[in-house]
Amino acid sequence: MARTPRDTTPDSHAFPTRPYDLVKEFCIALGAVIVIVVILAAVFGSPDEPAVTYKQWAAQDPADLVATTAGELAGSSTSAGYGPPYNTASDGQALGPLTLQKWGGVTTPVDAANYFVIAPLTDAATDPATRSALSRWKGASPDQQTAWASAYVDALGQAPDNDPAKVAAGDYGPVPQLCAAEVRLASTGMLEGRFTTGGAFYGTDSTRSLLFLADGGYLESLARAQYLGGDQWGMMNETGNYPGQPWLWFVSLWYQIPPFSTSDNADVQVFTIAGVLFLILLLVPWIPGLNRLPRYLGVHRLVWRDWHSRHGS
Known part of the structure; x- marks a missing residue:
């Protein structure tokens, strides 16, 4: 029986074959993956929230901005009394007898009243009323300045809806005028770069800017609306912050339970525990x-x- 000679061309085979379009398969797979990624991103993706601005704060909650400004002038805000690394208002947090925060020293100096209120207004204010209020403030003694601002902070807290327009008459010095001027300055957008550039051409340090925002209640209200409050356990993987916040559950867990949830030294205690556990794991x-x-x-x-x-x- 004669045997058919085998085809010896390079693309010949002794088994059945069929045409196959690799490019077509790649395009179909790529399209399917894109559709799946878009659907999953729409359903499970984190919101791409824009940065909070002072202009936004002044427009949406001017009363809170006034109260925060008055607190900076009175020295009663969180940043004004925080201690190291911003100022010497307190020793800061400690671990037993170890005053770790004080040991670090003041590395990012923040004089809340001057940095957040007086200096920006001095640089930008041009109207005679604000200039006059600044002159009166600068000419007063520190005790008088604190008395004026503290009285205004108390009056704001007692006013209906904390509305500055409904504050009872009192001896507040130039504080109401300075607070109103701060709101006007913020509403123009001129405060945005004032706290981030620090005199440099490019602004890359947002520390002081965030301190002022965090001293008020507006930023916290936005955070709680996104379930990001300390007692809400929310997490947001914001764009550009890879790997995001989910890994922080190991640290945030301790803040929710006693004695850390009620401790004034919770930060140093929690990070000490996290550090020890990390070393054990390592x-x-x-x-x-x-x-x-x-x-x-x-x-x-x-x-x-x-x-x-x-x-x-």
Whole structure:
């Protein structure tokens, strides 16, 4: 019986073949992946919230901006009395007898009244009323300045809806005029770069800007609306902040339970605990007892059960 000679051309085969379009398959796969990614991003993606601005604050909650400005002038805001690394108003947090925050020293000086209120108004204000209010403030003694601002802070707290327009008459010095001028300045957008550039051409340090925002209630209200409050356990993976915040659950967990939830030194306590646990995890291979846990737990036998059953070990 004659045998048909085999085709020896490079693309010949002794088995059946059919045409295959690799480019077509790639395009279909790419399109399917894009559709799936877009759908999943729309359903599960984190919101791309724009940055909070002082102009936005002045427009949406001017009463809170007035109260925050008055608190800066009175020295009663959080940043004014925070201590290191911003000022010497307090020793800061400690771990027992170890005053760790004080040891760090003042590395980012912040004089709240001057930096957040007086200096910006001095640089930008041109109207005679604001200039006069600034002159009166600068000519008063520190005790008089504090008395004026503290009285105004108290009056704002007692006013209906904390409305500056409904504050009872009193001896507040130039504080109401300075607070109103701060709102006007913020509404123009001129405060945005004032706290980030620090005199440099490019503004990359937002520390002071965030301090002023955090001293008020407006930023917190926005955070709580996104379930990002300290007691809400919310997390947001904002654009550009890879790997985002989910990994922080290990740290934020401790803030929710006593005694850390009620401690004035919670930050240093929590980070000390997190640091110790991290070191333990890092050094597990060298810690006697812990380094033998895998053998005792036998998880590897469960994973490789087929191999162990065949080899009887």
